[in-house]
Amino acid sequence: MQRSKPTDKRVLVIGMGRFGSSLALELMAHGWEVLGMDSNSRLVQAYADSLTHTVVADATDDEALRQVGAHEFSRAVVSIGTQLEESILATSLLVDMEVPHIWAKAISRRHGRILQQIGAHQVVLPEHDMGERVAHLVSGRMLDYVEIEENFALGKTRAPREMLGRKLGDTGVRSRHGITVVCIKRHGDQFTYATAETVPQKGDVIVVAGKTNDVEKFAEIN
Template sequence: MLVIGLGRFGSSLAMELMTHGWEVLGLDSNPRLVQAYAETLTHTVTADSTDDEALRQIGANEFTRAVVAIGSHLEESILTTSLLVDMGVPHIWGKAISRRHGRILQQIGCHHVVLPEHDMGERVAHLVSGRMLDYVEIEQDFALGKTRAPREIIGRKLGETGVRSSHGITVVCIKRHGEQFTYATAETVPKKGDIVIVAGRTNDVERFAELN
């Protein structure tokens, strides 16, 4: 895996990939950052990622997956991504600092765009403003929400509660006190204090969490 940009996001991502068994080549134009992660990552190199020849010298064109974790310097982010696209790297992830930045990355051929600051802000906003214990947006207007089982489904089989027709959500997992999460079925009977994970349109997930 090639990770370009060893700032907070890039370095955290690179180290997490290492814990999952990936070999990671970390690249940055800042020698201090490269040195800081020289002992942590599989390989590190100081190079200008906007230089086509420099990328080819490190074998960037031979990687099947690359992450452009340059967020604050838009020109570098866009040029680097464009070079990787031209090299034919089949899976490119790009960090964007705004939706406009993300659209540009997609337009030049970036396969996956992430907006970590925006996504985290959106997630925290849902947690602070509602009764959800956790929240993850899978794609635009579809989310997973973690919340306590509301009173109306407690003591009843999920298949008999009609939550899908009445609230537009599906209870996919359930967790009892002292136990691990397990898949929910139509025969599952939630108890008071149970934690459930529900899936559905964002507004429906929010409204379901508010039933508490």
Template sequence: MQHNKTHDKRVLVIGLGRFGSSLALELVTHGWEVLGMDSNPRLVQAYADSLTHTVVADSTDDEALRQVGAQEFSRAVVAIGTHLEESILTTSLLVDMGVPNIWAKAISRRHGRILQQIGAHHVVLPEHDMGERVAHLVSGRMLDYVEIEEDFALGKTRAPREILGRKLGESGIRATHGITVVCIKRHGEQFTYATAETVPQKGDIIIVAGKTDRVERFAELT
């Protein structure tokens, strides 16, 4: 059966450990069809009733991947973390099959670089990223923090005193601090996009974007 890949809502998730199973279950709740694959029969059985399809198979075996139709998916996630050789070989096989969107879990930056070099389109370092995020929350004044790229981040913080009661366009915040206020939230209201005419008030929560060090320094102003 042919699928329109633009609107294809099927995902192959290889590896049903903590990361892979959480990802697969979340995708199902968002209306995606998920084929969960693992070489461990116990894990496959545990999620057989929760995922759209499950299969016990060795993802390092080219023929096994083809039998489950891996080459027909437009999206695949390699969620194998602890076995580097299996992770790398599985990713390489998916690349060779021409799967156009491959996400691969890495347990270190070195592992991640290897995955990128062999053709993974997206590399995820969940433990590293979460540790970095929590470290920023514990050590600073940010309410939330997400690193978009290696040196660019979004930070959620309270509006500092120096920008209160003035239009953002007149505050010189970008020139002074090298960040941009993207969104703003008043007490009891939802987040809205910030504009040059936005006037932050005491107690407002803002989301700022910029170089990681600039975002960190700006959050300290609060």
């Protein structure tokens, strides 16, 4: 059988714990075909009626992976997470099979670096990322926060007083604060792209992009 084309909406999810099962169900809701795989038969049975296919198999066994057709997928997610050795070995086997797109869950930055070093194309740290995001929200500095990659983030915040009633192009916000205003939202309206001619008003919500520290400092202006 030939490997799935990149446009095929099929994905292999290894590990049916909280993260893996949530991801698999969300992919199903978006029209993807999902093969859920776990060595725990109870977990596999729990999602047998919710996913396209489920299988009980050991993801650290090369032969077991090949029997379920892992090498034929163009996308795979290793969501084992807590078992570091199993996570690393399963990811390594998928890399050896030349699966084109491999996502792997990590429980720490060190774990994540190892996964990247052995060939994972994208590493996800759900607990760390969510903790960091909620910390920004609880502190009151931002309305929302997403770190795109290390040291670069998007932040949603209220337009500061120094911007109100002035064209963005006249505020010098990029040279003064090191951030770019990406979009803006007025009360009752939807977000629209911000331009040099955009004039923020009191109560407007803006989304800014820049280095993490610059975004954090900008959100503290008010």
